[in-house]
Amino acid sequence: MRRLLVAGNWKMNKTNREAVSFVSELVDKVKMFKRCEIAVCPPFTALSEVVEITNGSNIEVGAQNVYPADSGAFTGEVSPLMLKDIGVDYVIIGHSERRKYFKETDEFVNQKVHSVVEKGLKVILCIGETLEERQANKTFDVVKRELVGGLKGITASQLENIVIAYEPIWAIGTGITATPEQAEEVISFIRSEITKLYDNEVAQNFRILYGGSIKPDNFEAIVAEEDIDGGLVGGASLKVDSFARLVEIAEERQA
Numbered sequence: 001m002r003r004l005l006v007a008g009n010w011k012m013n014k015t016n017r018e019a020v021s022f023v024s025e026l027v028d029k030v031k032m033f034k035r036c037e038i039a040v041c042p043p044f045t046a047l048s049e050v051v052e053i054t055n056g057s058n059i060e061v062g063a064q065n066v067y068p069a070d071s072g073a074f075t076g077e078v079s080p081l082m083l084k085d086i087g088v089d090y091v092i093i094g095h096s097e098r099r100k101y102f103k104e105t106d107e108f109v110n111q112k113v114h115s116v117v118e119k120g121l122k123v124i125l126c127i128g129e130t131l132e133e134r135q136a137n138k139t140f141d142v143v144k145r146e147l148v149g150g151l152k153g154i155t156a157s158q159l160e161n162i163v164i165a166y167e168p169i170w171a172i173g174t175g176i177t178a179t180p181e182q183a184e185e186v187i188s189f190i191r192s193e194i195t196k197l198y199d200n201e202v203a204q205n206f207r208i209l210y211g212g213s214i215k216p217d218n219f220e221a222i223v224a225e226e227d228i229d230g231g232l233v234g235g236a237s238l239k240v241d242s243f244a245r246l247v248e249i250a251e252e253r254q255a
């Protein structure tokens with residue numbers, strides 16, 4: 001049985017003080033949920049303190065970006081080494097907002113994936129199609145291109161430290177969720193592509209999340225789908241109560 005993961009992507013939200021108060025409350029609210037995996041991904045400025053507060057708890061911590069080098073003349077960037085040094089567990093890579101606003105290509109995304117797994121950190125690799133691509137029946141092509149491009153050169157054992165988040169771009173922050181059937185259709189396709197790239201056993205153990213306007217009232221139906229192993233949550237991860245409720249739903253599904 002794959003372990004469900006509920007990860008909160010805070011994006012560019014919460015000052016350090018707000019982050020500290022959020023996680024201090026969250027630690028207590030979710031401490032009884034031991035079956036599913038829980039992660040929060042604050043902005044860089046809050047990572048260190050969030051790691052400290054969640055130390056010894058069942059909450060892991062992720063960064064939202066990384067630069068694929070250990071150190072050097074890359075003004076404004078943060079390296080996998082620096083993230084590892086402060087105790088970060090996960091790094092979100094290839095989010096559609098980074099692909100769109102910062103022009104990140106599949107090749108650059110792939111370099112980031114390599115740099116992060118080489119440091120022993122875990123990756124949440126985001127892929128997904130735009131509305132125009134869906135309407136032009138290009139969903140599977142786009143998802144496959146981003147999947148194959150992002151995982152280029154990654155071995156089966158490195159893949160154990162990677163999860164995919166399928167995030168249809170038209171569902172991110174729009175209030176429009178993909179139906180559970182739409183999400184399952186693409187996620188089961190991703191799993192079949194993983195089988196082709198690796199093998200069936202690897203694919204069966206590999207986790208694939210859904211992301212895009214997840215809320216407490218739609219999450220149960222989403223994680224009820226066979227291939228969906230949790231969620232990457234933006235808006236609904238910013239309130240302790242709704243995020244804790246999502247964790248509870250995943251916990252109930254995990255059994």
Ligand code: PGA
Nearest residue numbers: 172173212213233234235
């Ligand atoms: P959303 O964002 O839940 O606010 O739609 C999800 C994401 O971008 O990861």
